[in-house]
Amino acid sequence: MSRIDARLADLGIVLPEPPQPVATYVPFTNHNGLVTISGQLPLQTGKLFAVGKLGAEIDVDTGRFAARLCLINLLAQLRVACDGDLDRVTGVLRLGGFIASAPDFTEQAAVMNGASDLAVEVFGEIGRHARSTIGVAALPLGAAVEVEGLFAIT
Numbered sequence: 001m002s003r004i005d006a007r008l009a010d011l012g013i014v015l016p017e018p019p020q021p022v023a024t025y026v027p028f029t030n031h032n033g034l035v036t037i038s039g040q041l042p043l044q045t046g047k048l049f050a051v052g053k054l055g056a057e058i059d060v061d062t063g064r065f066a067a068r069l070c071l072i073n074l075l076a077q078l079r080v081a082c083d084g085d086l087d088r089v090t091g092v093l094r095l096g097g098f099i100a101s102a103p104d105f106t107e108q109a110a111v112m113n114g115a116s117d118l119a120v121e122v123f124g125e126i127g128r129h130a131r132s133t134i135g136v137a138a139l140p141l142g143a144a145v146e147v148e149g150l151f152a153i154t
Contacts, residue, residue: 004086007122008075018076019043022140028081033153035081039098039146040073041139042066050144054135055105058144067097067114070147074115075122082153091152092119092129098146101135108133115147 001009008015019040021027028037042049042065050066052058058066075086082088097112099105112133119127139146 002085002087004089004122008086011121013072013122015072015076015079016043016046018080019046019073027077030081030153034093035078035151035153037074037077037081037149037151039096039148040070040077041141041143042069042145043073044069048141048143051142052144053100053102053105054107054111054144055102058100060107060110063099063111063144064114066143066145067112067147068118070097070145071095071115071118071149074147074149078149078151081151088153089123089151090126090154092123092127092149093152094130094132094150095119096148097131097133098136098139099133100137100139100142100144105135108135111145112147 028035049069050058054063079086099108099111
């Protein structure tokens with residue numbers, strides 16, 4: 001078992017089958033060891049976990065868990081990009097979070113911490129990353145959160 005697989009097991013995380021794109025794009029690209037992963041939704045057992053807007057139907061704790069699920073789905077895509085070996089990851093370079101938000105909701109960063117915290121829990125210091133978090137009016141399928149990522153691999 002690889003070091004990262006052991007860490008995921010310690011955290012009680014089983015990576016799902018990578019979700020398929022819902023439109024005309026690829027799940028990831030790999031260019032010279034830089035893997036860009038398309039935005040992932042908060043799918044849990046193949047179903048959308050959180051539908052609605054933060055600050056309206058969805059609270060911050062639920063949004064934070066949704067962001068964590070998005071990162072789990074990113075990791076599933078990343079595993080494929082790494083030919084099944086997440087120990088090839090040398091850095092989580094950037095995460096981008098999109099938070100479906102009510103007009104007066106301003107806690108997008110707290111929601112996105114669900115993904116960021118998990119990146120550090122899984123990868124340690126190389127999991128620390130640059131980040132953007134943006135409140136948006138709507139996301140695909142009515143999802144509350146979507147997260148994309150940029151990773152360095154060997």
